[in-house]
Amino acid sequence: MMSLVLWLSPMSSNANVSVTVSDCSGVVFIMPEMSPDQKAMVLTNGHCIGIGGYMNRYPDDGEVFVNREVTNSLILMRNKYDSGEFFGYSKVLFATLTGVDLAVIELDATYEELRSGGYAVYKLATELPEKGMILNFDSYNRNANSSCEVEKTVPILREDRWTWSNFIRMVLSRTCHYVHGQSGTAGIDPSTGLIYALAQTVYEGGAACTLNNPCEVDPLTGAYSTAGIYQSYAVPVVALHDCYDVKNKKFDFRLNTCGINFRK
Numbered sequence: 001m002m003s004l005v006l007w008l009s010p011m012s013s014n015a016n017v018s019v020t021v022s023d024c025s026g027v028v029f030i031m032p033e034m035s036p037d038q039k040a041m042v043l044t045n046g047h048c049i050g051i052g053g054y055m056n057r058y059p060d061d062g063e064v065f066v067n068r069e070v071t072n073s074l075i076l077m078r079n080k081y082d083s084g085e086f087f088g089y090s091k092v093l094f095a096t097l098t099g100v101d102l103a104v105i106e107l108d109a110t111y112e113e114l115r116s117g118g119y120a121v122y123k124l125a126t127e128l129p130e131k132g133m134i135l136n137f138d139s140y141n142r143n144a145n146s147s148c149e150v151e152k153t154v155p156i157l158r159e160d161r162w163t164w165s166n167f168i169r170m171v172l173s174r175t176c177h178y179v180h181g182q183s184g185t186a187g188i189d190p191s192t193g194l195i196y197a198l199a200q201t202v203y204e205g206g207a208a209c210t211l212n213n214p215c216e217v218d219p220l221t222g223a224y225s226t227a228g229i230y231q232s233y234a235v236p237v238v239a240l241h242d243c244y245d246v247k248n249k250k251f252d253f254r255l256n257t258c259g260i261n262f263r264k
Helices: 046-050 111-116 238-243
Strands: 018-021 024-029 039-044 064-077 085-096 102-110 134-139 144-159 162-170 186-188 195-202 215-217 232-236
Touching: 024 046, 024 186, 024 195, 039 111, 039 195, 046 085, 046 102, 064 102, 102 111, 134 195, 144 195, 144 232, 162 195
Parallel strands: none
Antiparallel strands: 018 024, 018 064, 024 039, 039 102, 064 085, 085 102, 134 144, 134 186, 144 162, 144 215, 162 232, 186 195, 195 232
């Protein structure tokens, strides 16, 4: 897994905004029917909240955080040349490494405050990315831009003590090479401006199934294998829609429709 810097996106489509949370990347996003006066949300990897001042460790397998009160801050950047601005947050709405690798942070600032400051906000795709789709992972935190083609959905991906389901494998290429600190960077479809996935991990050439060396597991036989060095994977974001209460315009990670794994 890589480390944490978040990136934000404006409510208009083409401007990218980057967020730095500890040492990862992330993105500011909005859900359907949310209003400008609601508190803005940042999406990143679950392993990113464990870096820096919040926990100083990764969430354990089976550990899920819901509506966790915190006192912390992150940095938003309007562009790659922006020095960035600190924004406080008081709540981690959701974070886990169990089944998925996602975290949702609620900022103290509202969407309207971000918009008036020139920051961007993106929407989530409502489907998995299809084979052949190009996703751009543009991290201001590391000034790194990876253009990746979707190769397939991997049923089971394992790294160290964590096991994840239905992660996205990218075509191995020179244009698709994550760096540490690019974790949590939004994978944007340039034709729609929608977030389909977050940059998550890369095989670095070490022992299979160890930290920073994910392995693919056959769901029938349990046999595992590794891909080429620098093989990149991403975590899809579509499952978040099933955890969102449209009527009340907020996330409820205990909804019956929420398919995110809460295994203890």
